[in-house]
Amino acid sequence: NAGVTQTPKFRVLKTGQSMTLLCAQDMNHEYMYWYRQDPGMGLRLIHYSVGEGTTAKGEVPDGYNVSRLKKQNFLLGLESAAPSQTSVYFCASINGPNTEAFFGQGTRLTVV
Amino acid sequence: RKEVEQDPGPFNVPEGATVAFNCTYSNSASQSFFWYRQDCRKEPKLLMSVYSSGNEDGRFTAQLNRASQYISLLIRDSKLSDSATYLCVVNPALDSSYKLIFGSGTRLLVRP
Numbered sequence: 001n002a003g004v005t006q007t008p009k010f011r012v013l014k015t016g017q018s019m020t021l022l023c024a025q026d027m028n029h030e031y032m033y034w035y036r037q038d039p040g041m042g043l044r045l046i047h048y049s050v051g052e053g054t055t056a057k058g059e060v061p062d063g064y065n066v067s068r069l070k071k072q073n074f075l076l077g078l079e080s081a082a083p084s085q086t087s088v089y090f091c092a093s094i095n096g097p098n099t100e101a102f103f104g105q106g107t108r109l110t111v112v
Numbered sequence: 113r114k115e116v117e118q119d120p121g122p123f124n125v126p127e128g129a130t131v132a133f134n135c136t137y138s139n140s141a142s143q144s145f146f147w148y149r150q151d152c153r154k155e156p157k158l159l160m161s162v163y164s165s166g167n168e169d170g171r172f173t174a175q176l177n178r179a180s181q182y183i184s185l186l187i188r189d190s191k192l193s194d195s196a197t198y199l200c201v202v203n204p205a206l207d208s209s210y211k212l213i214f215g216s217g218t219r220l221l222v223r224p
Contacts, residue, residue: 033211033212040120040216041216042214042217045211045212045213048209048211050208050210056209090155090156097143097144097210098144098161098203100158101148101156101201105154106153106154106155
């Protein structure tokens with residue numbers, strides 16, 4: 001099984017450009033999450049989804065939008081990238097409470 | 113105060129040593145607790161769940177102290193391969209989103 005797959009794995013953007021990060025899971029999980037990880041700060045929740053067609057804001061949602069049109073896919077969009085969005089982005093999914101979270105391999109984004 | 117706090121380390125120990133990490137959480141209603149392991153530039157992976165009764169998996173022992181709101185991880189007979197960052201993770205159970213809150217991680221270095 002592929003588990004959770006993120007694309008792309010690396011990207012360099014110029015300030016003001018837009019992009020979409022794709023997260024795909026093949027485990028039929030209901031719950032999906034986008035986190036960013038910065039040095040010394042751990043993983044911080046950007047947006048999450050509790051099912052197809054639903055999304056909600058996490059701890060650090062500003063500058064990002066998400067969509068969950070299909071259960072297996074959770075997209076993270078940056079409409080106008082800023083240097084402060086340089087980070088490593090991780091997508092995760094779980095099947096329910098008290099269950100293991102599976103992560104994608106991460107997307108390293110640099111905004112110059 | 114951060115929701116989940118950890119000593120960032122690094123803990124630098126010789127092979128064969130016993131090392132312990134603690135983590136404190138702020139929400140007394142938190143339901144689920146986990147330790148995840150993250151290798152350099154990789155995604156987090158579940159090491160073990162933490163139950164009220166404590167649990168052990170080989171050289172690893174996790175314990176929960178609800179009264180003091182902390183969880184611990186004990187690693188016995190450290191191996192070089194244990195070198196990684198250990199993330200304390202809590203589900204604060206504020207709603208049914210089951211989102212996970214991560215500590216910033218404790219870095220462990222095991223030397224020969």
